[in-house]
Amino acid sequence: MEKIVSLCKRRGFVYPGSEIYGGLANTWDYGPLGVELKNNLKKHWWKTFVQSRDDIFGLDGGILMNPKIWESSGHVKSFIDTLVECKSCHKRFRVDFLEGKKACPECGGKFTEPKKFVPMFKTFIGPAEDSSAIAYLRPETAQAIFVNFKNIIDSFHPKIPFGIAQIGKAFRNEITLGNFIFRSLEFELMEIEYFIHEKDWKKYFGEWQKLMENWIISLGVRKENLRWRSHGKDELSHYSKRTEDLEYNFPFGGFKELYGLAYRTDFDLKNHSKFSGQDLNYQDLETGKNFFPHVVEPAMGVERSLLPILLDAYREEKDKGSVRVILSLNPKIAPYKVAVFPLLANKAELVKKAKEIYESLKLNFNVVWDDRGNIGKRYYAQDEIGTPWCVTVDFKTLEDKTVTIRDRDTMKQERLGVDKLQDFFQTRLDK
């Protein structure tokens, strides 16, 4: 874990938030490589779950919504955490994270009585900071989907089962244990509300379990580090009849929630119908029946996904007396797809040819240029940030228009015609 945190900082994946002012606990900034990784992950998710399917529609709802939405959804009343404070060191802990411990895990001090609080951030719309101006930063993207349910039905007339998907920021006033990016105050959610007939909920719940698990495994997370865990009755969210967490075996404290899958029944549509006065029933055109569809909800965190991906991609290998660090990221999400080098930085003809290749690959892929140090060092630097392929332009290139392609995982090198490079990378990225 320390190695990942240090690599993330050093190579520009993740920086501590507000660092030059001493930081702000549980906030993180994503550097040039982190933003690429996150964007690639979201793009891949969108392609898999929205664009490749005919039954899922995309949405981008607002962060700020009418506060009545959070009353109708039950969040104002029931989205509650319980915390205690250590009387000696004044650290605060969420009771459900203490796993039954009766004394402060930091200093052994006694706890105050448990206190309940709503972890939604509040703000004010307009200049007056009174209760009528309160707005909440959304703690989940799901509600934008429920309140736009009728709009999407009216525009697209989907047949059940169908889903609505959204990726966006969510905010929670978390009491956290500071495990790097595992739990932060703001994060991005990738959520789908999948609308179904009530009788089919178990079937779709099972299908989504497989889809969620396969998706993260396809990004290199090892199956043996994953497991499903059912929420007990006292743990279920106010809207859920069944929740299963897909857990990952994190290096801090073992298995913890990676993703959540909830059977939200018709709770949300029913409540929004009741409190908004709008009819959010779905009309089945074949039977003519009106009803509130039930919902199965896969909810996946963007940043939460990054940790297992980085942890399971990280390898160290002995290589001719030194240690090679490799991030074996799936090429689809790797920040850079290709690095281009001239063999020697002081040979103008090599630099010119390499620049030409670099510029032409850049039209289709995120490509990086490197001409510092020797080739071995450049390979190592790219391995450490997960670049799947390096292209080297040498004197042979000037004679026969071929380059060397070196593979990150196998270190194998092959010669390929410059005119075949686009196809070579595209075929591998499409796999």
Ligand code: GAP
């Ligand atoms: N709409 C359902 C929902 O929000 P959740 O289990 O509370 O469910 C879904 O959150 C996912 O969001 C989690 O499985 C996790 O991946 C991510 N997540 C939740 N809180 C987070 C936090 N404070 N920081 C980072 N990721 C978080």
